[in-house]
Each structure stands twice: as structure tokens, then as C-alpha cells.
Amino acid sequence: MEGTSAARRGYLTDGEAILGYASVVAFLAVSVLAVVTGRWKLLAIAWIAFGAMAGGALLGARVSDRNPTRLVWGYGLASGAMITSAAVFLVPQAISQHAQVGGFGIATGVLVGYNAHTIGHRLTHLELPMDTTATELAAHALSAGLIIGIIYAAMPELGLLLGISIVSHKGPAGYAAARRSTLAGQSALPILLPSAGVGLTSIPIALVALPESATFNAAVFGFASGVFLHVAMDFLPSCEVGGEIDQLSDHDDHTHAALDRMRTHALVSTTLGGLAVFVAWLGVAA
Numbered sequence: 001m002e003g004t005s006a007a008r009r010g011y012l013t014d015g016e017a018i019l020g021y022a023s024v025v026a027f028l029a030v031s032v033l034a035v036v037t038g039r040w041k042l043l044a045i046a047w048i049a050f051g052a053m054a055g056g057a058l059l060g061a062r063v064s065d066r067n068p069t070r071l072v073w074g075y076g077l078a079s080g081a082m083i084t085s086a087a088v089f090l091v092p093q094a095i096s097q098h099a100q101v102g103g104f105g106i107a108t109g110v111l112v113g114y115n116a117h118t119i120g121h122r123l124t125h126l127e128l129p130m131d132t133t134a135t136e137l138a139a140h141a142l143s144a145g146l147i148i149g150i151i152y153a154a155m156p157e158l159g160l161l162l163g164i165s166i167v168s169h170k171g172p173a174g175y176a177a178a179r180r181s182t183l184a185g186q187s188a189l190p191i192l193l194p195s196a197g198v199g200l201t202s203i204p205i206a207l208v209a210l211p212e213s214a215t216f217n218a219a220v221f222g223f224a225s226g227v228f229l230h231v232a233m234d235f236l237p238s239c240e241v242g243g244e245i246d247q248l249s250d251h252d253d254h255t256h257a258a259l260d261r262m263r264t265h266a267l268v269s270t271t272l273g274g275l276a277v278f279v280a281w282l283g284v285a286a
């Protein structure tokens with residue numbers, strides 16, 4: 001009880017400190033492993049994910065106002081980029097390998113993503129040195145890293161654009177998580193675990209020998225497509241009364257006019273997120 005009270009007053013507990021610093025040490029270790037084994041693409045993706053989420057968390061921890069506009073733009077750009085990337089880079093790979101297996105993989109990924117997100121709330125009943133949001137982010141980041149590692153192990157010729165687009169939500173996710181923790185008087189240091197999560201699992205799993213089979217690749221890419229489509233749609237800004245954006249806003253009355261302004265920001269940001277991937281693809285294709 002004393003540790004919990006201290007966390008709520010904004011003090012750093014021993015568990016939070018150990019978790020945060022141990023995550024960084026482990027991430028540096030797998031980074032060395034990536035250098036030794038020549039997994040340069042995964043190393044770049046892992047560090048981009050780490051820098052984006054840790055940087056977003058740093059900004060979120062320093063924000064004291066409750067203006068939701070920045071959060072809407074962060075979520076919108078990230079979700080637009082992820083939906084477009086999954087549809088353009090992952091879904092075609094799954095279907096071209098084996099249409100039916102790829103389709104089942106996509107459906108499984110969406111359902112597993114939803115079920116994992118729902119079951120993840122049960123982790124809040126455990127005595128962990130981090131809050132609900134950080135726990136769910138860590139579970140997602142570690143599982144996403146496994147998928148990314150398998151994808152790049154199966155098809156090492158894939159470019160960086162796919163991986164970067166997949167982890168594009170890390171910045172706004174870190175920002176939102178740290179902002180929630182700070183407003184609740186808790187430490188944002190445990191967010192270092194989900195920041196490092198992609199690297200912690202993607203690099204080791206990429207070293208495992210995988211079967212070379214069109215059916216296997218279809219299942220992997222289909223499942224990855226479904227999971228990342230679920231995550232992307234979960235990050236679509238929810239500008240509804242009682243939703244996250246509404247709860248983080250500082251207006252006294254939940255007016256439709258205020259939420260309509262947020263919906264306009266959401267529309268523009270998600271569109272620009274998708275267009276950014278399209279422009280990047282044009283540049284690579286040219």
C-alpha cells in the first residue's frame with residue numbers, strides 16, 4: 001500500500017526504476033546481437049520504435065494542459081499510415097502466396113488482436129510495477145516485435161518503409177500513455193519497456209530458422225495484416241462523448257461543437273497519414 005500511495009503522489013518506486021532501466025539494458029544487448037548477426041533493418045526499425053515511443057513519452061510527461069488536438073493528430077497520422085501500409089505491403093503478400101490461407105490469416109489476426117486487447121485488461125488485476133496502459137502497450141509491443149521479426153526473416157528483401165510504417169503509432173502511443181500517467185500522478189518510466197518491446201522480440205526471433213513455404217508465408221503475412229489492421233483501427237481517433245479524446249479535453253461542457261472540431265482534425269490527420277505512405281511508396285518505386 002505504501003508503494004502504491006507513493007506512485008500516486010508521483011514518486012518513483014523501486015519496481016518502476018528496475019523495470020525501466022532493465023528494459024534499456026536488455027534493448028542494448030539485443031541491439032549488439034543485431035549488429036553481430038547483420039540484422040540491420042530490424043535494428044533500424046527497433047531503434048525508430050524505441051526513439052518514437054520514448055520521445056513521445058517524454059513529451060507527454062511534460063504536458064500539463066488537457067488540450068486533445070495534439071493527441072488527435074498523433075493518433076490520426078499513425079493510424080492512417082498503418083492502415084495504408086498493412087493494406088499495401090502486407091495484404092498483397094498474404095494473398096499472392098495463398099489466397100485462402102492468407103484470407104484466414106487476416107481474419108485470425110483481426111480477431112486475435114481484438115481478443116488480446118480485451119483479455120489484456122485482466123492484467124490490471126496483477127501486482128505489476130506499471131499502470132494499465134503501460135502493461136497493455138508492453139504486451140502489444142512484444143507480440144508485434146515477434147511478428148515483425150518473423151516477417152523480415154521470411155522475406156529479408158522487404159524494405160524499411162514497411163517496418164517504419166508499422167511502428168508509426170509508437171510516438172502518439174507513448175505520448176498518450178505518459179500523459180495519462182502524469183495526470184494520474186504516476187511515473188512514466190515503465191513506458192521504456194514497451195518502447196524497447198519491438199527490438200526485444202523481433203531481433204531474437206529473426207535468428208530462428210523458419211520453414212520456406214508459400215502456405216506458411218501466407219499465414220504469417222495474413223496474420224500480421226490482421227493484427228496491424230486491428231491496431232491501426234484501434235488508434236483511429238474516437239471523437240465521441242465519453243471517449244478518450246473527450247475525457248482528455250478541458251472544456252467544461254461536452255458540446256457537439258467541440259467534438260466536431262476534433263472530428264475535423266481526425267479526418268484531415270488520418271488522410272494525411274495514408275497519403276504520406278503513398279508518397280513514400282512513389283519515391284521508392286521511382
